[in-house]
Amino acid sequence: MKFRIGIGYDLHRLGPSTSLILGGVQIPHEKGLIGHSDGDVLSHAITDALLGACGLGNIGEMFPDTDNRYKGVSSLKFLRHAADFIRKKGYEIGNIDSNILAQRPKLLPYFPEMQAKIAEVLGIPPNNVHVKGKTMEHLGIVGAEEAIAAEAVALVFLE
Numbered sequence: 001m002k003f004r005i006g007i008g009y010d011l012h013r014l015g016p017s018t019s020l021i022l023g024g025v026q027i028p029h030e031k032g033l034i035g036h037s038d039g040d041v042l043s044h045a046i047t048d049a050l051l052g053a054c055g056l057g058n059i060g061e062m063f064p065d066t067d068n069r070y071k072g073v074s075s076l077k078f079l080r081h082a083a084d085f086i087r088k089k090g091y092e093i094g095n096i097d098s099n100i101l102a103q104r105p106k107l108l109p110y111f112p113e114m115q116a117k118i119a120e121v122l123g124i125p126p127n128n129v130h131v132k133g134k135t136m137e138h139l140g141i142v143g144a145e146e147a148i149a150a151e152a153v154a155l156v157f158l159e
């Protein structure tokens with residue numbers, strides 16, 4: 001099979017943390033995402049989509065949250081590591097599409113910077129990474145601003 005697709009999903013709890021980082025971009029907000037790493041749900045979802053596309057496990061296996069080496073690290077490190085790993089297995093990355101599910105803050109202004117950052121880390125052209133946003137119409141835990149979630153798909157191909 002020359003082309004393969006993968007899906008990734010992640011959710012983290014919002015809490016009184018000082019920093020909200022999505023797609024590697026620091027976003028001003030009164031709450032932040034709680035996680036072992038920096039809680040960057042978008043980077044986690046994309047990492048899982050890439051690993052899933054190649055049938056090579058998942059982020060939790062590759063970077064266990066019991067491992068203190070990953071405490072507080074930038075999740076862009078996970079993305080970079082996953083990209084290196086799948087390239088070593090002969091895969092190249094096609095494109096990434098994604099959604100961030102967040103009631104607040106307004107993320108639209110930050111999408112270009114997230115796209116550029118993720119593309120740079122993955123070593124692909126910026127127009128091959130797309131990030132979109134959805135509120136949850138004030139419904140559920142995302143709508144209540146208790147969590148932010150992200151989902152992503154990745155296309156990979158054999159070189």
Ligand code: CDP
Pocket residue numbers: 101102103104105106107108109132133134135136137
């Ligand atoms: O209009 P619709 O219900 O489809 O979408 P929405 O979830 O109400 O989002 C409206 C617009 O706000 C879209 O352009 C989203 O990309 C943007 N948005 C955002 O900038 N930040 C969020 N946290 C959620 C949505």
Ligand code: ZN
Pocket residue numbers: 010011012035039040041044
């Ligand atoms: Zn996560």
